[in-house]
Structure formats: C-alpha cells, structure tokens
Amino acid sequence: MDKSALLQHAVHASYFVAAVLFILGIKRMSSPVTARSGIQWAGIGMVVATIATFFHGSILNHPDVIANVVLMVLAIGISTLFAWVSGKKVAMTDMPQMVALYNGMGGGSAAAIGASALIGAATVGSATAPGHHALGTTQIALAVIGALIGSISFTGSLIAFAKLQGWMDKTFRFGGQQVVNGLFFLSAVGLGGALLFHLDTTIVIAFFAVSLLFGVLMTLPIGGADMPVVISLYNAFTGLAVAFEGYVQGNVALIIAGTVVGAAGTLLTRLMAKAMNRSISNVLFSNFGSGGGGSTEIAGSQKPIEAADAASLLYMAEKVIIVPGYGMAVAQAQHKIWELSQQLIKRDKEVKFAIHPVAGRMPGHMNVLLAEAGVPYDLIADMDDINPEFATCDVAIVIGANDVVNPVARTDKSSPIYGMPILDVINARQVIVIKRGKGAGFAGIENALFYADNCRMLYADGQEAANRLIAELKGIDSAGGH
Amino acid sequence: MISGEIALYLFMLAAFTGHEIISRVPVILHTPLMSGSNFVHGIVLVGAMIALGEATTTTQQVIGFIGVFLGAGNAVGGYVVTERMLEMFKSSKKEGAK
Numbered sequence: 001m002d003k004s005a006l007l008q009h010a011v012h013a014s015y016f017v018a019a020v021l022f023i024l025g026i027k028r029m030s031s032p033v034t035a036r037s038g039i040q041w042a043g044i045g046m047v048v049a050t051i052a053t054f055f056h057g058s059i060l061n062h063p064d065v066i067a068n069v070v071l072m073v074l075a076i077g078i079s080t081l082f083a084w085v086s087g088k089k090v091a092m093t094d095m096p097q098m099v100a101l102y103n104g105m106g107g108g109s110a111a112a113i114g115a116s117a118l119i120g121a122a123t124v125g126s127a128t129a130p131g132h133h134a135l136g137t138t139q140i141a142l143a144v145i146g147a148l149i150g151s152i153s154f155t156g157s158l159i160a161f162a163k164l165q166g167w168m169d170k171t172f173r174f175g176g177q178q179v180v181n182g183l184f185f186l187s188a189v190g191l192g193g194a195l196l197f198h199l200d201t202t203i204v205i206a207f208f209a210v211s212l213l214f215g216v217l218m219t220l221p222i223g224g225a226d227m228p229v230v231i232s233l234y235n236a237f238t239g240l241a242v243a244f245e246g247y248v249q250g251n252v253a254l255i256i257a258g259t260v261v262g263a264a265g266t267l268l269t270r271l272m273a274k275a276m277n278r279s280i281s282n283v284l285f286s287n288f289g290s291g292g293g294g295s296t297e298i299a300g301s302q303k304p305i306e307a308a309d310a311a312s313l314l315y316m317a318e319k320v321i322i323v324p325g326y327g328m329a330v331a332q333a334q335h336k337i338w339e340l341s342q343q344l345i346k347r348d349k350e351v352k353f354a355i356h357p358v359a360g361r362m363p364g365h366m367n368v369l370l371a372e373a374g375v376p377y378d379l380i381a382d383m384d385d386i387n388p389e390f391a392t393c394d395v396a397i398v399i400g401a402n403d404v405v406n407p408v409a410r411t412d413k414s415s416p417i418y419g420m421p422i423l424d425v426i427n428a429r430q431v432i433v434i435k436r437g438k439g440a441g442f443a444g445i446e447n448a449l450f451y452a453d454n455c456r457m458l459y460a461d462g463q464e465a466a467n468r469l470i471a472e473l474k475g476i477d478s479a480g481g482h
Numbered sequence: 483m484i485s486g487e488i489a490l491y492l493f494m495l496a497a498f499t500g501h502e503i504i505s506r507v508p509v510i511l512h513t514p515l516m517s518g519s520n521f522v523h524g525i526v527l528v529g530a531m532i533a534l535g536e537a538t539t540t541t542q543q544v545i546g547f548i549g550v551f552l553g554a555g556n557a558v559g560g561y562v563v564t565e566r567m568l569e570m571f572k573s574s575k576k577e578g579a580k
Contacts, residue, residue: 015528018525022522022525023499023503025518025522026503026515026518026519026522027503029511029514029515029518029568030503030511030514030515031511032510032511032514032571032573033573035511035514035518035568035571036565036568036569036571038514038518038568039514039518039521039561039564039565039568040565042518042521042522043521043561043565046521046524046525046527046557046561049525049528050527050528050531050557053528053531053532053535054531056531056532056535058532058535058536059531059532059535059536062535062536062538064537064538065535067543068534068535068537068543068546069535071534071543071546071547071550072531072534072535072550074547075534075547075548075550075551075554076527076550076551076554078551079550079551079552079553079554079555079558080554080558082555083554083555083556083557083558083559083562084558084559084562086559087558087559087561087562087563087566088562088566090563092567095517095563095567098559098563099516099517099520099560099563101559102520102521102524102555102556102559102560102563103520103523103556103560105552105553105555105556105559106520106523106524106526106552106553106556106560108548108549108552109526109527109529109530109548109549109550109552109553109556110526110529112530112533112545112546112548112549112552113526113529113530113533113549115545116533116534116536116537116542116545116546116549117533119539119541119542119545120536120537120538120539120542123539138486154552231516232516235516235519235520235523238520238523238526238556239519239522239523241526242523242525242526242529243493243496245526245529246529247489249529249532249533251528251529251532252492253525253528254525254526254528254529255489255492255493255496256492256496257522257523257525258496258523258525258526259492259493259496259497259500260496260497260499260500260503260519260522261500261519261520261522261523262497262500263496263497263498263499263500263501264500264501264503264515264519265519267500267501268512268515268516268519355509355510357509357512362516363512363513363515363516364509364510364511364512364513364514364515364516364517365513367509367510367512367513367571368513368567368570371567371570371571371572372570374570374572376572376573377510377571377572377573378573380509380510381509382508382509382510383509
C-alpha cells in the first residue's frame, strides 16, 4: 500500500473515531454526573475529525489546494473568534437564542454543501475540472432533501433567534398565511423535484431562494412559549440535513452524527410537544393564543398578600416547593430565589424545585438558570415525580410560571389548554404567586389557580419579591420567632 | 464512496442509537441533550471543508467559504455554550449522588 492511500485510510478511520466519540459523549451527557466529560469527549472527536480533514484526498489533490486551504483557515478562524467570544460572554438567560443561532449556522452549512454539490453537478459538461463530478439521481435527491431541510433550519433558526433576542415582533400573522406558506413549501419541493430531471443552475438558485424564504415564513407566526418545541425541532432538522449531505459526500462522520442528532432531536421535540398536549404540526401551523380563548369566567377574586405575611407562612412551613417559569428568567431572579431557598434550608425546611418540561424558551432553560445560581441538581424535580408531593407541601411558590400551573388544563374541557400536563400546585396547602401584574399567560387564558382559596398573590418584580421575603425572614428571627 | 445498502444500514443503526441513548430523559437532562446534540451536528464543518476543498469555480469557493464559516460557528459556539452550562451543574451531596 502506498503512502497516500494509507493517509486516506487514516483520514477515514479518524471520522469513524469521531463518530464513536460523539455517541459515547452524548451517552455520558445522559447523566448529570458525567455530562461535562461527555461534551469534552465529543469535543475531542470534533477536533480529530477537523484536523484529519485537512489531509483529505479531494482537498490535497486539488489543483487549487493552496487557495482553498487558505480560504478554509480564514473562514474557520473568523468564525471561531466570533463564536468563541459570543458564546463566552452571553448571559445564561439568553442561552436559548444562542443555541438557536449556532443551530441555524449548522443548517446553513449543510445547505451550502448541498448548493455546492448541485451547482458543481449542474456545470458538468461545460467543465471537466475535478470538483465537477456528475451526481447520480439518488445523490441529487439526497442533496436536494438535505438542502431543503438545512435551509429551513437556517432561516427559521435565525428568525427564532431574532424573536428571542427581542429584535422582532413576537408574532407576525396575516390572513391566508397558511395557504401562502403551503404554496411556498410546494414550490420548494417542486423546484427540488425538477432538479432530478433537469439539473440547471437557474433552477438551483430558485430552489434555494424559495427554501430559505419558506424557513422565514414558517417561523414568523410562532410565539415565544412555543419556542422550546421549535428550537428542538430545528435542531433535529439540522441533524437530518447533515446526515443527508453526508450521504452525498459519502462521509461516515456526517452520516452517523447527523442521524443520531436527528433521532435524538425528534424524540426531544415530541417530548416537548407532548408536554404541551399538542402535536408538532399544531405548534407549527395553528395560531395558538390569538383566538382569545376566554372560555369560562372564573368566580372569586385574586387575593393579594404582603411580603411580611408571606414570609411568616414560609417561616411556619416545613416543606416548600418552588415553581419557576419564564418570568423568573425575564426578572433575572434566579440568584435571589436561591438565596431565599438557602435561608429556608438553613431553617431546616425541605426545599425543592419543580420544573415543567416546557418552562422557559428552550428545553432545559430553567435548569441552566438554577444551576447558574448554584442550585444543586438533586433539588430539581421532574413534573411526574413532584406532582404527588404538592399534597404534602406547606407552601408552593410560583415565580414567573402561569399556564403550566393552571388547573383548568385538568378541569375545563372548553379551555384551549385542556389536557396539557400541569404541575399540581393547587394541591399545596398554601400557594404564593410572585407576579408583576394581573395579566393572563401566554395562551391568553385566565389562571384559575390565582383565584383559588389557598392562593395569595405577591405583586412584585421577582428579584424585589425575593429580597423582601429574605429580609422579612431575617426580621422574624431577630424578633425571636418560634 | 459508500454503497447505498451500507448507507441504509448506517442510517438505521445510527437512528436506533440516537433513540436508545436518550430513551429516558429526566427534565434535568434536557439541557445537555439539547445543547450537546446541537454541538455534535457541528461535524457539518468537515463536510463544508471538503466542499470548499473540491471547489473549482469562484461560485463554489464562495459557497464553500460560507459553509465552512457557518459550520465552524456551529461547532465552536455549540461547544462553548454547552461546556459553560454543564460546568454549573453540581450536586448538593459531595459524593455518591447517582
């Protein structure tokens, strides 16, 4: 075997090693104890595969090797600088949009691979240079599918990023929107299909233009509370797009990593949708939350409470469950909430955090914020595990969560959120809701919990409320409580 | 180049693996799963590098450059934010927490 063939075997072997490291890494990430080493394993795989690629035959044996490698190093250098700096300095509360942004970049990259392959194949006949090898029909089909999915993920994620970053109006709707979107999708599929029969540069360009635009249109009407589903879905999309383009290139690393992420991402997306009791298509294509949804009027009134009284309730309690939601992220109250929890733990109270799967703007958003504040993960409980415990808990504190604790999801068949799994906060002996005003939640539905007899409203900003509760607790101590 | 049949096997096995390794997903793990898998598909960088390396026309070079730029952003950004998030996860028990 000569030297260059050996080198190529080494390159391909390194792709296989990378794929194995990715799988082992993701596996390790499925336990909080080993999670951190998991990402490091996957990181090593990425570095190995990237370095090996510089020695890939189709790069090395190309007449323009110098120019192309210079461009490569330049692109990697600039992008690394941008991604490293932005990733390091972003606040934990802004994580969802950064994950969306990086994910969209991956989708765009997969679409670019497809574009390069298709345009290269379209110019076969007029040129005979090495990059212009003809593609078989299967490869064209796979390149087209990957490019379509990747393009949608690219522009869709950018819109999601813009929305989460607050650059864009939350929702954007017009009459007949679904028809228009449907037409765009069909045109993209039609143009892609046409490429199977007639590979032409103009059609390739039109195909990409329509696909990219469709990603924008599809994401525009989707509101903030649906973002966990959307971000997770586009993550799965990018994975699949990478896998498809991997087939076009015959690259094992792309095929395996892309497919694993596609499968895992699809599972996570379904889990998110299930936690909202909605199908994925319902999230994408129905204008949830705009229909008014004001079903039954709720009898009674919201009963306010002062911080001093709330603090004495906490002082008497033995078991306290805290339910955070997106509002906690907005108020950046996670540190203060943990400080309050520590004060309670110091007084021998049992404190737990209950997290709904779709709380926040991305899967796992609340975990990140609580972890940032220093909350140990063993105090954080799943919905299914914690729900029976509300009945034995003295005080439940709801901060910035709304629809996910609304009991009408269990009781009112006419409610738009009927059937959505919720946290049974209402079963607690006493509920304290920290909230800035009296407004309804994302779904525009009145929350029956706020009107319940065992519920008191502490109207304040999250940080300020926690501060006052801490001060009052200390006040009770110095007044010689017990 | 991989034959279609082998590609199909790869696809099935990888899809099965993806499904298996995260069969039970407690809420606390949504974060690493979401962000970690976001990093893993950053491997697209490798594909984009090959696309750029094979480029013969200026158009292909431009597309390849964009592809590599975007792919590297996915890989590097995905790694940095995942590592930052996972770094913060800690248990209240010193040892023996499962």
